[in-house]
Amino acid sequence: MPKTKKGERGGEVKSAPAGELLKYYRDMLLIRRFEERAGQLYGMGLIGGFCHLYIGQEAVVVGMQATITPDDAVITSYRDHGHMLACGMDPRGVMAELTGRIGGYSKGKGGSMHMFSRQKNFFGGHGIVGAQVPIGTGLAFAHRYNGHRRVSLTYLGDGAVNQGQVYESFNMAALWKLPAIYIIENNRYGMGTSVERAAAGPALAERGSSYGIPGEQVDGMDVLAVKEAGGRAVAHAKAGNGPTILEVMTYRFRGHSMSDPAKYRPKEEVDKMRTERDPINQVRDLLVAQGTTEDDLKKIDREIRDIVADAADFAQTSPEPPESTLYTDILVGA
Ligand SMILES: Cc1ncc(C[n+]2csc(CCOP(=O)(O)OP(=O)(O)O)c2C)c(N)n1
Ligand SMILES: [Mg+2]
Incomplete structure (x- = not known):
């Protein structure tokens, strides 16, 4: 259980041992720096197609990842780079997929939205809004069918939660008590539409209530809060009690994709979230309060910078796939 300490703004904030916090700091910083570099490569014209950055939302995936084992399954939408890095996928392979190179996870043919790692x-990595939800439910079904004590984490957005297939999935998951955890990353917008304009009823955590699925709203800018709620959901599923919905309140600091008119939300709103709720700065503050030095943090910063620089170099030097591979690795044979 996380310890609590008095926060600078007077409220109770959670804390945890330095070793644990350092891991979260490192993992979130890797995602942040990776995404910043991906944004730069996109600006240089090296990334084709879509590219949706996860900056601001890092605590969601890092907090959830801390609750599962490597055998558990993870699936998400197109805003997927952070999820892949959190799963331990190689930054080189992810970046090279963004630049469409043969060293990428889909051999340069999938791009930002279509990457996978069976290992x-x-x-x-799904571009159709909501399409990952039935698949994630199927993964939970497979765990149950095969007698494995594993869970499936399905991430979806506040926009995706209004798709019909989500409710077919909720019904089956509840009916068969599948070990499915649905993480709604409520970043307040689906492209340029605020959740208030798109969703009837504000409580997305309650969207499974008529199926009897417990729901919980979680502070998604606080990695420890995510980990705590995620841990409860995983324990519930692994005990055979079925699905949980976590509505994780988060915020994306960047645009929806690389072309975003930025007219649907005031600049002050973005600035306020960046300065007051940045998930990485919050962990950094906790670490400093526990005695981690600036030098220790700088060392981590340098390590992360080197990993990202190496991934970016690889993504520019790995060759493009040859024309002869145009029709290979498209379908898996039966
Ligand atoms: C079925 C379908 N409808 C529409 C789109 C276009 N589209 C892409 S992303 C998006 C917004 C989804 O927002 P949300 O679920 O909140 O996820 P976020 O982008 O905020 O992570 C839309 C409408 C799509 N890709 N698929
Ligand atoms: Mg959204």
């Missing part, structure tokens, strides 16, 4: 139990 890390990461099942994509």
Whole structure:
């Protein structure tokens, strides 16, 4: 259980041992720096197609990842780079996929939205809004069918939660008590539409209540809060009690994709979230309060910078796939 300490703003904030916090700091910083570099490569014209950055939302995936084992399954939407890095996928392979090179996870043919790792139990990377939800439910079904004590984490957005297939999935997951955890990353917008304009009823955590699925709203800018709620959901599923919905309140600091008019939310709103709720700065503050030095943090910063620089170099030097591979690795044979 996380310890609590008095926060600078007077409230109770959670804390945890330095070793644990350092891991979260490192993992979130890797995602942040990776995404910043991906944004730069996109600006240089090196990334084709879509590219959706996860900056601001890092605590969601890092907190959830801390609750599962490598055998558990993870699936998400197109805003997927952070999820892949959190699953332990190689930054080189992810970046090279963004630049469409043969060293990428889909051999340069999938791009940002279509990457997978069977080895890390990461099942994509889906460009159709909500389409990952039935698949994630199927993964939970497979765990149950095969008698494995494993869970499936399905991430979806506040926009995706209004798709019909989500409710077919909720019904089956509840009916068969599947070990499915649905993590709604409520970043307040689906492209340029605020959740208030798109969703009837504000409580997305309650969207499974008529199926009897417990729901919980969680502070998604606080990695320890995510980990705590995630841990409860995983224990519930592994005990055979079925699915949980976590509505994780988060915020994306960047645009929806690389072209975003930025007219649907005031600049002050973004600035306020960046300065007051940045998930990485919050962990950094906890670490400093526990005695981690600036030098220790700088060392981590340098390590992360080197990993990202190496991934970016690889993504520019790995060759493009040859024309002869145009029709290979498209379908898996029966
Ligand atoms: C079925 C379908 N409808 C529409 C789109 C276009 N589209 C892409 S992302 C998106 C917004 C989804 O928002 P949300 O679920 O909140 O996820 P976020 O982008 O905030 O992570 C839409 C409408 C799509 N890709 N698929
Ligand atoms: Mg959204």
